[in-house]
Amino acid sequence: MAAMLAPGRARAARLRADLRYLRPPGALPEDEFLSRCIRCGQCGESCPNRCIKFFGFTNGLASLDSPYIIPRDKGCILCMKCGDVCPTGAIQPIPRAAEAILARVKMGRARVDESLCLSFQGKTCGVCYRACPLPDIAISVGHLEQPHVTDQCVGCGLCERSCIQMPQAIRIVPDHG
Amino acid sequence: MPADPGTRHPGPFFLWRHLNKLRWMTLSTVVAMLVLLPALHVYQTYVAAHAYDLLSPSERRLYDVMEGLTAPFVDDPAEALDAIKGTTWSGSFWGLKLSDPLAALSQTAAGRGVHGPLLLTALIPLVFTLLLGRFFCGWLCPATFFYELNSNLAAWLGWAGLKLGDRRLDRRIKYGVLGLGLALSAATGSVLMAAVYPPAVIGREIYYAVAAGGFGAGTVYFLATLAFDLLVARRGFCRYLCPGGALYALLGRARLVRIRRLVARCNDCAKCNAVCEFGLDPMGDRFGADCTNCAACIAICPTDAMTFVLRPTDVPDQGPGHRGRRHRGEYEIAPKPIAEGKAAA
Numbered sequence: 462m463a464a465m466l467a468p469g470r471a472r473a474a475r476l477r478a479d480l481r482y483l484r485p486p487g488a489l490p491e492d493e494f495l496s497r498c499i500r501c502g503q504c505g506e507s508c509p510n511r512c513i514k515f516f517g518f519t520n521g522l523a524s525l526d527s528p529y530i531i532p533r534d535k536g537c538i539l540c541m542k543c544g545d546v547c548p549t550g551a552i553q554p555i556p557r558a559a560e561a562i563l564a565r566v567k568m569g570r571a572r573v574d575e576s577l578c579l580s581f582q583g584k585t586c587g588v589c590y591r592a593c594p595l596p597d598i599a600i601s602v603g604h605l606e607q608p609h610v611t612d613q614c615v616g617c618g619l620c621e622r623s624c625i626q627m628p629q630a631i632r633i634v635p636d637h638g
Numbered sequence: 639m640p641a642d643p644g645t646r647h648p649g650p651f652f653l654w655r656h657l658n659k660l661r662w663m664t665l666s667t668v669v670a671m672l673v674l675l676p677a678l679h680v681y682q683t684y685v686a687a688h689a690y691d692l693l694s695p696s697e698r699r700l701y702d703v704m705e706g707l708t709a710p711f712v713d714d715p716a717e718a719l720d721a722i723k724g725t726t727w728s729g730s731f732w733g734l735k736l737s738d739p740l741a742a743l744s745q746t747a748a749g750r751g752v753h754g755p756l757l758l759t760a761l762i763p764l765v766f767t768l769l770l771g772r773f774f775c776g777w778l779c780p781a782t783f784f785y786e787l788n789s790n791l792a793a794w795l796g797w798a799g800l801k802l803g804d805r806r807l808d809r810r811i812k813y814g815v816l817g818l819g820l821a822l823s824a825a826t827g828s829v830l831m832a833a834v835y836p837p838a839v840i841g842r843e844i845y846y847a848v849a850a851g852g853f854g855a856g857t858v859y860f861l862a863t864l865a866f867d868l869l870v871a872r873r874g875f876c877r878y879l880c881p882g883g884a885l886y887a888l889l890g891r892a893r894l895v896r897i898r899r900l901v902a903r904c905n906d907c908a909k910c911n912a913v914c915e916f917g918l919d920p921m922g923d924r925f926g927a928d929c930t931n932c933a934a935c936i937a938i939c940p941t942d943a944m945t946f947v948l949r950p951t952d953v954p955d956q957g958p959g960h961r962g963r964r965h966r967g968e969y970e971i972a973p974k975p976i977a978e979g980k981a982a983a
Contacts, residue, residue, distance in 0.1 A: 492827060496748040499741045499756070500832035501728035502842050505850065506679045507720060509686045515846065517854055523828040526842060526856075542720070548728045548735045549745060549756045 482520070482529040483568040483618060483635050485513055486537055487544040487553040490638025497551035500526040504543035504552055512537050512618075528552075530568070532618025532633045537568065539594055539617050559595065562615060569616030569635040571600070573608050577630035580607040589620035589631045647902040650936060650945030658937035661776065665783040668726065672780055672841055676848035678704055678719050686716045725841025726778055727832065728759065735759040738774075738838070739767060739889070740882045744831035748823040764889070771890025775876060775883055776915075776930025780844075781836035781860070782876070788864050789873055789915060803870040806917065809877060809928065812884035819881045835882050836860060836875065873915045877928065887927040892950045895931060899923055903943035904959025910935035910944060920944065923955050 485504050488494050505513040505528055512535035516524045530537055539562055544554040555565050571589075579586040580602075587606030593599055599614040608620070608631060620631045681704035684693060693701060705715075712718035721732050728737040742760035746752055766773065775782060792802050819831045832838045839856040847853045863875045876883050899910075899920060910920035913935060916928045920935045936944040941961055958964040 493749075496750070496827040496829070497745065497753065499728060499737070499745050499829050500838065500842065501724055501737075501741070502845050503724045503728065503730065506676065506723050506845060509683055509716060511680075511683050511849070514850060515842075515854075522830070523826050525828075525830075525833050526854075546720075546723055546730055548724075548730070548737050548741075548759050549753060 481633075481635055482531055483537070483616060483633060484637065485528050485530060485543045485552050486539055486541060486562070486566045486568055486615070486617070487555045488568070488638075489551055489553065493638070494551050495523055495527060497549045498527050499549055499551075501548060502526070502528075503546045503548070504528050507542045507546040509540055509542065510535060510538045513543060530618065532621040533629065534622075536592075536618035536620075536622040538619070539566070539615070559598075563595070563598065563613055566615040566617075567636050567638075568618070569633040570612075570614045571608075571610045571616065571620050571631050572634050573610060574630050574632070575607075577626050577628065578608065579626065579630070580605050586625065588623050588625055592619045592623035594619060647900060649900070649903060649942035654933065654936050654946055655939075655942065656937070657933035661932055664777050665780070665786075668778055669780050669783045671722075672725060672844045673848060674707075675722065675724075676845045678708065678715075679723075680849050681705070681708075682716050682719050725838070725845070726774075726780060727835070727838035727841050736762060738835075738882065739764045740831060740835060740885050741829075741838070743885065744820065744823050744829045747820040748827055748829045750824055750827075767886050767889045768892075769894050770931055771893035771895070772883060772886040772928060772930040773890075773895075774886060774930075775880075776932030779837045779882075780840045781863075784840070784860075784864065785867060785873055785876060786915060788867050792868050792872060795868075802868055803872075805871045805874070807871060807874065807878040811878045812880055813888070815879050816881040816884040831881060834859070836863060836880065837882065872917070877916055883928070891927050893931075894948050894950060896947055896949060896952060897925060897929060897931060897933070897935065897944055898947045898949075898953050899956060899959075900943045900945055901956035901958075902960045903941045904961060905941050905943070906959040906962030906964055907940060909938045909940065913938045921959075923953055925952050 484494060489497055502515065505515060512530050513528045514531070515526050515528055518525065539557070541555050541557045544552045547554070553565065555561050575581040583605060585606045587602055589608050590596055590600050590602045590606060594617060595613065595615070599611055600620065601609050601611065603609065616633045616636060618633045621629055621633050624631050677700060681701055684690070684697065684701050690698070690701060708715055708719065723730050726738065728735070728741055737756060737759040739760045742757050745756055763774070795802055819834060823830050833856070839860050843853055843856045843860065867874050871878065897920065904921070906921060908921050914920060915932065915934065916930065918925055918929055943959065
């Protein structure tokens with residue numbers, strides 16, 4: 462039934478790469494998230510970075526008014542305020558500490574396109590590494606600042622936001638659980 | 639000439655005649671807060687960014703206004719202004735989270751299981767609803783603010799000679815809407831109720847307009863409900879269709895705080911029936927589950943014959959008012975009742 466009401470989601474994702482979206486940090490797996498979220502909008506209202514936006518009909522009726530993040534527009538700074546304010550636990554409350562965030566946040570994972578990345582072409586860049594809130598944990602760099610993403614990456618999207626290439630060489634592959 | 643019987647009987651506590659004004663102040667405050675909170679949120683993000691120099695003139699104006707409003711009270715806007723967030727659908731006040739009982743019920747349906755923490759946030763509103771019935775509809779609902787203004791508009795248009803719809807529909811339709819909303823929420827696994835419940839829609843739409851770039855589809859929906867009220871039935875959405883109203887009417891069936899008519903003071907003028915937004919029949923002692931305790935009938939009553947009482951049921955029909963000409967036998971024929979239409983009977 463949910464698939465019936467959200468025919469747009471699969472199709473739109475196939476046709477438009479820019480509909481690649483993340484859920485806020487600590488969000489439950491997609492189906493559980495949608496059934497838990499009451500669309501109160503408090504996550505967006507507490508986001509100091511204003512990276513949380515809200516769906517219209519573009520992602521299907523089931524996603525109407527639910528929060529999302531497009532990392533190329535604005536990445537998540539992992540302040541974890543949205544989880545604190547969420548009344549339903551659709552976004553889990555997670556303390557703002559590296560250990561807790563590494564253990565429980567999984568918005569997605571960054572992936573480097575080496576054919577686009579300047580550092581892999583011999584032009585040392587390293588912008589993504591410097592934008593990463595978990596440097597040397599989520600991203601390590603080689604001698605020419607070539608980024609190597611580890612399994613620890615939580616998918617906040619700050620690297621994608623900061624990537625100076627267009628199309629961007631580092632992107633978040635969303636993990637919707 | 640016999641003494642006027644009404645004068646021997648005490649009227650309501652004098653403040654209750656002014657409750658309607660307090661109610662309008664409350665409704666205005668709720669709407670003002672819904673505009674103010676997103677603006678404060680945007681201001682917080684500007685403060686956190688330390689980038690006043692980079693703001694555009696309109697952004698600076700918002701910054702300056704919000705700073706002027708809050709600077710006397712808070713030292714650190716980025717943190718202190720987090721104290722109040724949200725809307726009437728769900729909000730947090732200094733760490734106390736409150737949710738609409740309909741939000742909790744819809745989420746329970748969508749999740750097909752009970753989620754305790756959310757139910758707890760609906761507990762305080764639930765207790766108030768059990769005591770006061772549909773008080774939310776009359777006193778707090780941000781949609782009510784617009785719907786009542788819309789009713790006034792309809793009245794002005796009526797005086798101007800424009801015939802607008804005032805149909806009476808079946809009040810039980812809204813229970814069907816509630817059931818349908820819950821069933822759809824359960825079938826889709828998504829809280830769809832939030833998309834059709836006007837106060838939730840308004841809270842979100844105002845947020846979108848102030849902080850997220852512009853109005854969304856919900857605004858179109860809300861305007862459609864306003865048009866329905868204007869063209870089909872006065873205050874029709876709240877009376878006949880609102881799923882939240884349906885839930886509160888069910889919960890408030892045995893509410894303790896009620897309005898009753900003091901028959902000894904009543905002169906059967908029927909102003910209470912005319913002013914009642916919900917089309918109830920205060921003059922006939924028929925308040926029922928839909929009364930919001932809004933106190934408009936108390937405010938308008940020229941003989942102070944309406945008052946609040948603590949009792950779990952309406953008083954049975956008390957007959958014509960003792961100050962009325964019908965009671966004194968000056969009427970051969972009983973005045974035409976302005977009771978609820980046949981459809982609802």
